[in-house]
Amino acid sequence: MSISSAAAIAAHCAALREHFTSVVLPLWRGPGYNGAMRLPYEAVRAEDHAPLxxxxxxxxxxxxxLFVFSxxxxxxxAHALFDSLHRYFSDTRHGGWFYSVDAQGAPLDTTKDLxxxxxxxxxxxxxxxxFGNRDALTTLADxxxxxxxxxxxTNGLLHAALDARFSAVLSGPLQNPLMHLTEAYLAASEATGEAGYDTALARLATAVADTFVHAPTGAIAELPIGSVGNRLEPGHQFEWFYLATRAGGKIASSGLAASLAHxxxxxxxxxxxxxxGGVCAALNEDGSMQDxxxxxxxxxxxxxxLATRATPQDTAALAPQIARFRERFIHLRGWYECKTAxxxxxxxxxxxxxxxxxxxxYASLPAA
Known part of the structure; x- marks a missing residue:
């Protein structure tokens, strides 16, 4: 990488991190946070930061x-959010976590969602x-x-949703919750050093490879292969690429790394x-646009x-891609959540x- 390219990447990354520190974090400590209930609002308006x-x-x-502020x-x-997670969402009767509570904090959607x-x-x-919180380790393990x-x-997979009592399946296996469970197992392994999370990670990666990988492209589909109305989301391919790279040898036997390279x-x-430089929401299996x-x-x-794969071509593309991202999606009061093509x-x-x-x-981009 040339000195000028490295300097450009560093400058763009510094600008993103400064915006996050000076705009994004204060927004969710302040107007985006219900101080009385000690919960984040679902969303705020861009023009004045008023909660919806x-x-x-x-x-x-x-x-x-809780993750962000930790x-x-x-x-x-972070302490307040951890307390609120337990206070409002823990199902002390049937176990697990409610999906949502209402405006007063009473259980609303009691689905058990993976x-x-x-x-x-x-x-x-x-x-x-x-913060070395032992209650967090207990919550994690439980x-x-x-x-x-x-x-x-079956076959190492997990259902996406069950009823409140865990007695009825509301949705079978889906890619997205399994991807975030992969992310969670990686974080749990690193936080605890317990080998059981690596075993679970390997088992899950194999199940995903067997059920969701679209062989012609190597892409991981949103629904099990063969499902009607399936789609391939470019963002999830990039997300899985990062996770598989981070997992490394822990999931080597699954073959996911090779698939995700394609x-x-x-x-x-x-x-x-x-x-x-805009990334679309979804493609069909033949690569045509779906969304x-x-x-x-x-x-x-x-x-x-791009920062994770870091080929010479990726490194050359990173500075202009960050610049286009900043121009297209970041503004002085926050960000644009969705744009059209x-x-x-x-x-x-x-x-x-x-x-x-x-x-x-931002944590994965090069340091200044």
């Missing part, structure tokens, strides 16, 4: 914010690592055990607009994947779940 009318609070959103070292805010449970594990791993015993399906190329060729919407999280995953704003509000995507991407 409250219909619910989700456990997953609370957990994502990663950034804000102990007081995506939510994965984020509880993930957030508690970061919270325990940051939730991981519950996932293993209550969500188990998936990266497929997603980059068909899913990234050459003119704007041209550009969501900010997919852009951050592309940045992280033409660059028009498709979603104007800013959800409390997005800082997680910004934080994880």
């Amino acid at each position: 009318p409250v219909t619910r609070y989700r456990a997953m959103a609370c957990a994502r914010q 990663l950034t070292g804000d102990a007081a805010h 995506y939510t449970h994965a984020f509880v594990v993930f957030a508690c791993a970061q919270y325990a690592t940051a 939730t991981a055990t519950l996932i293993d015993t209550r969500f188990a399906a 998936a990266f190329e497929f997603a980059q060729r068909h899913g990234v607009d050459a003119a704007t 041209a919407t550009q969501r900010i999280w997919a852009q951050t995953e592309y940045l992280r994947a 033409a660059g028009e704003i498709a979603r104007a509000d800013m959800p409390s779940t997005t800082p997680y995507h910004l934080a994880t991407a």
Whole structure:
């Protein structure tokens, strides 16, 4: 990498991190946070940061914010979020975590959702690592055990959703919660050093490879291969690429790394607009466009994947890609959540779940 290229990347990364520190974090400590309930609002308006009318609070959103403020070292805010996670979302009768509570904090959607449970594990791993909280380690272990015993399906897979009592399956295995469970197992392994999480990680990676990998492209589909209406999301290929690289030898036997090397190329060729750098939402299996919407999280995953693969071509592309991302998706009061392929704003509000995507991407970009 040339000195000028390295300097350009460093300058762009510094600008992203400064915006995160000076704009994003204060937003979710302040107007995006219900201080009385000690919960993040679902979303705020871009123009004045006023919270949208409250219909619910989700456990997953609370957990994502717990991760962010643990990663950034804000102990007081992280402690409050961890307490609120237990106070509002813990199901003391049937176990596990409610999906959401209403505006007054009473259980609203009592579904037991794998995506939510994965984020509880993930957030508690970061919270325990940051502050040495033993209750977080207990929560992590208890939730991981519950996932293993209550969500188990067949062939190493896990159901995406069950009813409140864990007695009825509401949704069978889906890619997205399994991906975030992979992320959670990686974080749990690093936080605890316990080999059981690596065993679970290897088992899960093999199950995903056997069920979701689209052989012609290597891409991981959203639904089991052969499902009607399936789709390939470029952002998820980039996200999986990072996770598989981070897992390394722990999942080597699954073959996912080789598949995702092809998936990266497929997603980059068909899913990234050459003119704007925008990453589309979804492709068909033949690479044709299914959903041209550009969501900010997919852009951050592309940045992280470029920095992770780090070929000479990736490194050369990183500075201009960050510049296009900043121009297209970042503004003085926050960010644009979704844009059309033409660059028009498709979603104007800013959800409390997005800082997680910004934080994880920025943490993987080169340091200044």
